[in-house]
Amino acid sequence: MSENPYAHLPAVSRLLAHPALRDFSVVPLTEAIRSVLDRERARLSTGQSPHSEADLLDFIREQFQCQSQPGYRTVINATGIVLHTNLGRAPMAESAAQAAYRAARGYLALEIDLESGERASRQNPLRAKLCKLTGAESATAVNNCAAATILALKAVASGKDVIVSRGQLIEIGGSFRLPDIMGVSGASLREVGTTNITRIGDYEAAISPNTAALLRVHCSNYRVRGFTKSVSLEDLVALGRKHSLPVIDDVGSGAMVPMGDEPCVPESVEAGADLVLFSGDKLLGGPQAGILVGKKYWIDALERDPLMRAFRLDKMTLAALEATLELYTDRPATSVPTLAMLAMSREELRSRCESFAVRLRDIRGLKFEVIDDVSFAGGGTLPDDARPTVVIAMTLEGIGEESFAESLRTGSHSVVARIQNGRVVIDLRTVFAEHEPDLVHSIAAIASRRAGASS
Numbered sequence: 001m002s003e004n005p006y007a008h009l010p011a012v013s014r015l016l017a018h019p020a021l022r023d024f025s026v027v028p029l030t031e032a033i034r035s036v037l038d039r040e041r042a043r044l045s046t047g048q049s050p051h052s053e054a055d056l057l058d059f060i061r062e063q064f065q066c067q068s069q070p071g072y073r074t075v076i077n078a079t080g081i082v083l084h085t086n087l088g089r090a091p092m093a094e095s096a097a098q099a100a101y102r103a104a105r106g107y108l109a110l111e112i113d114l115e116s117g118e119r120a121s122r123q124n125p126l127r128a129k130l131c132k133l134t135g136a137e138s139a140t141a142v143n144n145c146a147a148a149t150i151l152a153l154k155a156v157a158s159g160k161d162v163i164v165s166r167g168q169l170i171e172i173g174g175s176f177r178l179p180d181i182m183g184v185s186g187a188s189l190r191e192v193g194t195t196n197i198t199r200i201g202d203y204e205a206a207i208s209p210n211t212a213a214l215l216r217v218h219c220s221n222y223r224v225r226g227f228t229k230s231v232s233l234e235d236l237v238a239l240g241r242k243h244s245l246p247v248i249d250d251v252g253s254g255a256m257v258p259m260g261d262e263p264c265v266p267e268s269v270e271a272g273a274d275l276v277l278f279s280g281d282k283l284l285g286g287p288q289a290g291i292l293v294g295k296k297y298w299i300d301a302l303e304r305d306p307l308m309r310a311f312r313l314d315k316m317t318l319a320a321l322e323a324t325l326e327l328y329t330d331r332p333a334t335s336v337p338t339l340a341m342l343a344m345s346r347e348e349l350r351s352r353c354e355s356f357a358v359r360l361r362d363i364r365g366l367k368f369e370v371i372d373d374v375s376f377a378g379g380g381t382l383p384d385d386a387r388p389t390v391v392i393a394m395t396l397e398g399i400g401e402e403s404f405a406e407s408l409r410t411g412s413h414s415v416v417a418r419i420q421n422g423r424v425v426i427d428l429r430t431v432f433a434e435h436e437p438d439l440v441h442s443i444a445a446i447a448s449r450r451a452g453a454s455s
């Protein structure tokens with residue numbers, strides 16, 4: 001008769017009393033011990049050799065730490081995708097994060113004019129900064145650009161028609177579909193042109209007494225190429241003026257400085273758009289928000305709409321947004337993390353990868369290579385801009401790339417990496433320098449667990 005494979009498995013009570021686990025609180029510790037012992041039992045049942053008690057204690061400590069992490073834990077973004085929507089889009093600058101922190105921890109002048117003591121709009125401080133930065137007459141902000149679109153269409157065109165080109169009926173991930181948004185706002189979509197060709201005459205022919213606005217939507221996450229024609233904002237504005245119709249320009253990404261073929265907010269304002277809409281957490285590099293800048297007449301109309309109250313921003317976001325805008329007064333290319341990450345050159349990344357790779361050399365079973373690759377901005381911006389990058393492509397002996405990537409995600413530092421051609425790929429563009437040691441540690445921890453398992 002073969003020996004009971006679980007005979008040497010330590011008892012829960014013995015581990016609970018172990019001096020190495022003395023500082024951990026009992027209830028979560030018990031849970032961690034149970035789950036490690038369950039895994040060990042499953043392993044023994046397949047005839048694998050038992051882990052040493054020291055290994056088990058390590059696993060328990062790791063499991064304990066994993067369990068006590070919040071659901072919204074911070075992760076290391078090793079995908080190279082700067083505006084990764086699933087990872088929270090733009091990482092904010094230190095000054096913006098500090099502003100949000102101070103707003104969260106105390107009271108602030110949110111809706112008060114400190115000189116007169118009177119009640120004031122929470123939009124005022126933001127409005128002043130946005131006008132200065134974009135050259136617009138007025139400005140306001142809501143929860144996100146989807147909300148900004150609904151608000152603008154409702155306040156300007158509820159019960160009436162809005163003319164838009166068929167080439168711009170976009171869908172952004174997460175159920176933002178322009179026709180649906182239009183439906184919610186109470187405005188009717190009047191489509192003109194075709195997917196690839198829309199002329200100014202198409203807009204003009206569609207104008208009727210029921211038309212309330214002309215809408216241009218930036219095709220953020222795709223491009224129409226080949227035999228194409230679209231109408232410039234200048235021409236649309238001229239047509240709008242001729243018929244006394246406002247032009248709404250949904251630019252999406254919110255670039256304040258020219259970047260690739262993204263529309264630039266101050267240029268839209270300059271071209272005469274009545275309302276320009278964009279996100280706070282895309283190329284602007286701030287917190288999630290939907291910003292509307294443009295003519296005072298229309299901004300006032302939006303602010304009178306009851307939806308404004310439903311879509312309003314909280315104090316933390318307002319403070320962070322104001323601090324983000326402040327960065328644009330001086331060298332945003334280096335002080336806004338999103339812009340700095342996007343601007344990293346292949347040479348810069350190569351040298352970072354090479355020094356990083358040195359720290360991987362002694363990890364048992366790890367094979368890696370520093371290779372040229374491309375990365376994308378993400379967040380539905382700059383879809384054509386494949387940024388030259390340098391990455392580290394890795395394989396770990398005895399473990400497939402899917403499990404390797406999973407172990408990285410579920411390890412103590414929650415590393416999110418890409419999988420490419422059977423290898424796990426790490427792009428340091430989006431990894432903060434101060435997180436590099438944690439990244440090395442995560443890889444080493446998985447390798448040593450594998451080594452322990454196969455010995």
Ligand SMILES: *Cc1c(COP(=O)(O)O)cnc(C)c1O
Nearest residue numbers: 144145146218220251252253279
């Ligand atoms: C991203 C985007 C939106 C949606 O913005 P959110 O801030 O994510 O709600 C709307 N319109 C355009 C053109 C966009 O690019």
